[in-house]
Amino acid sequence: MSLRYAIAPAVRATAAPPIPKAKAWGPVYAASSAASTAPLLDLSQGVPGTAPHPRVLAALSEHAGTFEAAKYGSIHGEGALRTALAAELREKYGVGPGALEQADVGITTGCNMAFLTLLMVLCEPHTSSVLIPVPAYFNHAMSLSLQSVEPAYIPADPAQGFRPSLAAARAVLEQGAARVNGRDVTPRAIVLVTPNNPTGATYDGETLKQWYDLAKEFRVPLVLDETYRDFVDAPHGLFAEPDWRETLISLGSFSKGYRVPGHRLGSITASPALLHEVATVLDCMQICPPRTAQLALAPLLPELRGDLAEGSAAVAARRRLFEDVVNAVPGWHVASSGGYFAYVRFPEAYGARAAELGLAQGERVGSEAVARVLGERCGVVTLPGAFFMPALDDPVWARIPDAEALRADQWIRFAIANVSDEVIKQLGPRLEKLNAIVGV
Numbered sequence: 001m002s003l004r005y006a007i008a009p010a011v012r013a014t015a016a017p018p019i020p021k022a023k024a025w026g027p028v029y030a031a032s033s034a035a036s037t038a039p040l041l042d043l044s045q046g047v048p049g050t051a052p053h054p055r056v057l058a059a060l061s062e063h064a065g066t067f068e069a070a071k072y073g074s075i076h077g078e079g080a081l082r083t084a085l086a087a088e089l090r091e092k093y094g095v096g097p098g099a100l101e102q103a104d105v106g107i108t109t110g111c112n113m114a115f116l117t118l119l120m121v122l123c124e125p126h127t128s129s130v131l132i133p134v135p136a137y138f139n140h141a142m143s144l145s146l147q148s149v150e151p152a153y154i155p156a157d158p159a160q161g162f163r164p165s166l167a168a169a170r171a172v173l174e175q176g177a178a179r180v181n182g183r184d185v186t187p188r189a190i191v192l193v194t195p196n197n198p199t200g201a202t203y204d205g206e207t208l209k210q211w212y213d214l215a216k217e218f219r220v221p222l223v224l225d226e227t228y229r230d231f232v233d234a235p236h237g238l239f240a241e242p243d244w245r246e247t248l249i250s251l252g253s254f255s256k257g258y259r260v261p262g263h264r265l266g267s268i269t270a271s272p273a274l275l276h277e278v279a280t281v282l283d284c285m286q287i288c289p290p291r292t293a294q295l296a297l298a299p300l301l302p303e304l305r306g307d308l309a310e311g312s313a314a315v316a317a318r319r320r321l322f323e324d325v326v327n328a329v330p331g332w333h334v335a336s337s338g339g340y341f342a343y344v345r346f347p348e349a350y351g352a353r354a355a356e357l358g359l360a361q362g363e364r365v366g367s368e369a370v371a372r373v374l375g376e377r378c379g380v381v382t383l384p385g386a387f388f389m390p391a392l393d394d395p396v397w398a399r400i401p402d403a404e405a406l407r408a409d410q411w412i413r414f415a416i417a418n419v420s421d422e423v424i425k426q427l428g429p430r431l432e433k434l435n436a437i438v439g440v
């Protein structure tokens, strides 16, 4: 359909949302005869599989019908929720009062909005770069592109459990301003996601301290997207650093731990000096975060700790079951896992089976072809690792050091939180069916 007006080039240049592309494989399978005996299994999206705690549901309906919840609220969110979240974070990170206060916490309309807002605050378009490990969460890559900020991709080596290379990051920061695509860009931030989407890799406290020290040395913020922090104990010790506010920015989400993704609540924990700047952007983007969910959750957070712990234990048990099931299938191997995700290597031998995977003879076999056949013919919808990397012919690869292993494009992301153990158990025969189709 044609338009009688223009679309901004940055939007045109940004990849379309990838999940619908993978979801489209499901109906192809559903229309096949196999679907009548073996149902479609959807492990594509990192969403919670169970309803919020009954007390949360009751409080949501109680507040949804009030005049108060219908009014605008504060830009940075309800004072009561900010106070309550600050207390939860002190508990989670093991720090005392003063180390993290209400004034350090802003509520946003989801963590994705927190990230985009932050880019607007930190990065001048066309002159900035951001250090970001690859594989990368696709919405981060898309947000950078929308803001005309160059990604300085840091390889997360599969042989190192997908931990990003500190040495490569140091080299980017030491170089400083760099000429990229005809423009001089300067590094403005380091972004890490832990537990990671897509790989599940969870960086230990010591590793995160090294990244923090690097960020501090080069006077850039360390932005941690901790959307999945409710699925690890004591994620790191950085909030105990007396000067953490000068360097650390931690993003959070209520979507996963509290299982309310549709209510759109996230958070930025950072220096009040940064939150002051963030308010300028948030005033235009959100005016206030959704009030019903804030009012509902604020008094409940302390009593939901047990629920979060149970949810985390259930997901951890499912990850173990998943590893047992997948590793038992010849050629398949769980390369890393954590939080909601497992990153799985498909059999090496698939590389020589282009025709069986619906590709032209001799064509390169990548994760997208494998995930498509797994979806369309075996009824398991996942996201290929290719969705979390630049296209293999993108010139950006020339600027990523030691990226050969990643370019093998041999991994598929399984989201395991939104399915039951019964579904996980059905995966073995499905992967065996794929092996049979491919002939390995």
Ligand SMILES: Cc1ncc(COP(=O)(O)O)c(C=O)c1O
Binding pocket: 046, 109, 110, 111, 112, 113, 137, 193, 197, 225, 227, 252, 253, 254, 255, 261, 264, 265, 266
């Ligand atoms: C790393 C990461 N950040 C942010 C989000 C989005 O979180 P929210 O629902 O709070 O916007 C997701 C959701 O999948 C995610 O995986």
